[in-house]
């Protein structure tokens with residue numbers, strides 16, 4: 092039986108590229124300097140194809156496909172920035188903006204400008220609304236800013252920490268990141284490694300000290316509330 096080819100050759104935006112089999116279109120594009128925007132994909136996490144911002148046109152097929160998870164195949168003709176692709180990305184960004192507080196998501200804001208996304212395109216869009224969770228001494232969780240990229244959950248699980256402190260509750264629009272049974276973070280398996288904070292693209296997860304300073308608290312006041320939290324271990328919901 093013939094061995095499967097170990098490399099494949101395809102065309103991306105008119106450039107021919109040969110890559111190892113199973114390379115994703117995103118990786119192949121980056122290898123020749125073609126930039127494809129991403130939100131959920133991150134070098135530290137397994138791509139899941141969630142946000143769809145990385146969609147590309149393959150062989151002018153019926154559906155656009157996410158470059159972060161689709162593997163390259165011989166003879167593919169990929170267009171990463173034609174009008175159809177740009178319209179799709181623009182609409183995704185406009186829908187995200189209608190539902191989520193993106194005010195502290197600089198990369199997404201840059202994409203909004205690059206794709207000409209109209210922040211007022213869906214003015215009646217339902218907002219994701221959650222109380223800010225301040226239940227531990229290290230970081231706050233503001234899921235009003237969460238785009239459900241799963242990066243935090245993935246680094247807490249098999250992609251890095253193997254702690255599994257985070258999971259998803261509810262379904263559809265109401266789905267959100269939480270701890271098991273929504274228990275306060277100090278009662279969960281969390282070891283406060285900070286990896287989730289490090290990969291969050293929107294500042295939904297933010298170091299307590301940074302958040303406290305933004306609220307106008309002094310370092311002493313922040314330390315004092317954090318000390319209280321270690322003793323109390325009860326969540327404070329900041330309305």
Ligand code: SF4
Nearest residue numbers: 247281282284285287
């Ligand atoms: S800080 Fe806690 S929740 Fe975040 S990745 Fe580390 S163990 Fe998981």
Ligand code: SF4
Nearest residue numbers: 237238240241243291
């Ligand atoms: S909290 Fe941040 S990292 Fe986690 S899913 Fe939301 S946006 Fe992504």
Ligand code: FES
Nearest residue numbers: 140142143145159
């Ligand atoms: S970056 Fe590919 S689907 Fe999110």
